Amino acid sequence: MAAQRKTSRYVVPVAVAGVAAATIGLVPALAASGDPDLPEITARQLIEKIAASDTQTLSGTFKISTDLGLPAFDGLLGGIAGGAAEGEGTADPSAQLTKLVSGTHTLKIAADGPERQKLTLLDGEERYSLVHNGDEVWAYDSRSNEVFHEKGVEEAGRAPEQELPVSPKELADEVLKAAGDTTSITVGGTANVAGRDAYRLVVEPKQQGSTVDAITIAVDAATGTPLKFTLDSTSGGKPVVDAGFTKVDFGKPAASEFDFTVPEGAKVTEGDAAGKALEKEHGKAPEDLEKALGDLGLGGLGEPGKNGADGPEVIGEGWTAVARFDTGAPAPKTGEAPKEVQGFLDSLGDGVSGKFGSGTVFKTKVVNVLMTDDGKVYAGAVTPQKLVDVANSAKK
Template sequence: MAPYGSDDSTTPDETDDLRAGRRRAARYVVPVAVVGVAAATIGLVPALADSGDPDLPKISAQQLIEKIAASDVEQLSGTVKITTDLGLPDFGGLENSLTGGGSGSGDGSSADPTSKLTELATGTHTLRVAADGEDKQKLSLLENAAEYSLIHNGKDVWGYDSGSNEVFHGTADDSDGKDKREEVPATPKDLTEDALKAVDDTTSVTVEGTAHVAGRDAYRLVIKPKDSGSTVGQVTVAVDAKTGLPLKFTLTPSSGGAAVVDAGFTQISYAKPAASTFDFTPPKGAKVTEEDAAGAPERHSGDSRHSGGFSGDEGFAQGGPEGLDVIGEGWTSIATFDTGGQGMPSGSEAGGAFGGFLDSLGDKASGKFGEGTVFKTRLINALITDDGKVYVGAVTKDALVKAANEAK
């Protein structure tokens, strides 16, 4: 169908309105996911739409963003399919050695969401999700012969891996007014909120037709970078025509091919989930890992009545690197910092599985800056120079090399 709207760009006045709508959207966002996974590690399989586009009243991009902002959905349940295609090679178990996940041996726990949900970094997965306001959410990862569940009920956060019969218990951190696990997107709503943050004068925002997703009529909101050099081709969001809830999120790379991120519901209900959905008691004999106030796990069996701070995002970031700077703006912005003269080792120097991983990702690069290696995915690329400077962003290799040359 033809796009709704008179053109494919956004005027300065419209940009201000879009930003205002995005800020309101942030206030109304429903915390469906109990824990986040890095945005680049999440996607949903395509082909979730039913045949036939619904005939809906025309709506502008600004009106649709306002509809997302005004969405008051707090109760839902449904099924989500997740596929990620970053173009990464087979990790060969490397991700477990880096995150401490996997078997649950050592000091880690296979039920720790920080390590368990790294499985969403590649492949296709099915999730069941449920929410009843800000204090009750559940996410279950369905596996071949087991199930992993993450439950937030009031102050308690539980992770349970049925395959290993291990439990992780922590408490929600609301010291700053929100649970810090909401900072990383994990559902179409979360991903859309982050995409709307990028709406500025470097962005084209249009409504391009309609879709039928999970039995719901939806509008298709399309967000595109205006400038060349970004690895992001476009973001497409299917927005429930009645509720304003994002039902599907697709990020297509500028290089073409399959979506990098494609997140959507295959089934959804807005009925209030049963209260028992969010109940959890550790099974008899389960090994429980308790997160204490200092962030160090304390292990014991059969008793889960310890409390303390939950630091579920420690495995992803402890704040930005010292001396972090940002070059440019919008979709082609590049973060840069200096490691202090220590460049990235070659695969032969690193050795083992990690060395092979580096070799599979890296391309040699040179310019006025000297020499270095570009580590690439279909979305995020990073140039690490031999003298230890790092340039990273959702931009092409040429954009990284240009930035490094101009920094000399």
């Protein structure tokens, strides 16, 4: 069942949202034809339109790109997971789909309700395909000519391990659920996305100190389906997340789209065997990661008993909320952490000091983390100065 849940985590979002975008970031899909002339609509009406959308069938193409303001992940992930994150030599979705957290990728998708979905990752002449058809999942990596197969997968929409919103609609739902008195929501005109007329819903923080400048959701005027999701940072530059279709069709895909035939000469690995093979070749990535975090004094983050019975303490509210952890251990000294981890962190970190003492702020374009020298950790989508201010206020 563990292997089933793992696979479902990557397949289910396509059915749940009816819009298949994998992980974060899609490049802009606005056409050059100008903004369409649509009837006026209020923000409340547009939100209701999104909530009422129930897209079950579609096919389309989109590109995936993300800019977190981070150096390359390759060295860190390779050191922790022994190369598993690169997905080389395996068709297992848990290895392949981690590619989507960085870089730019083109994908093609098809969905026919909760029972059938297909996602194809295009990488030059290489192809990686993931097909869910009824109670079976097939995955094929053309680079290694390997096939992953799993039968008896969990019913779509019921995977307990689905944790991250991974489509424009799910991203929109998460933002709208979190919106409250600290948020401004307006309609920012119209757009043409993948040949479809759309309204632009603009979500902006009212609070000072957030790293989020604005979130824009392009909503299909006819169906209410989010077609594009853009997250801009106060640091400027390229959007952190820009999720939009370049082509989309809401018609029912042909049933043959979800058929799968094992390519000639391909090696087939079944469910649990794939996980065991990956573990044998690359080691137990989650355990290795936990060890690496432990070496950094972060091994107990989020565990009951380490940060209180209910997990980390949340300071503040809305867009400037900060999570406070107590690792129970001083920050590592230079040279104590694995070199691939230490090198990555050194490239991100800046030394800071205040009433709380001293520490290091690790920065991205959205989430920043302050690790104090006495083992406290403050994290949030806030500026480094906001983290220092919170740490100073928390000092007794």
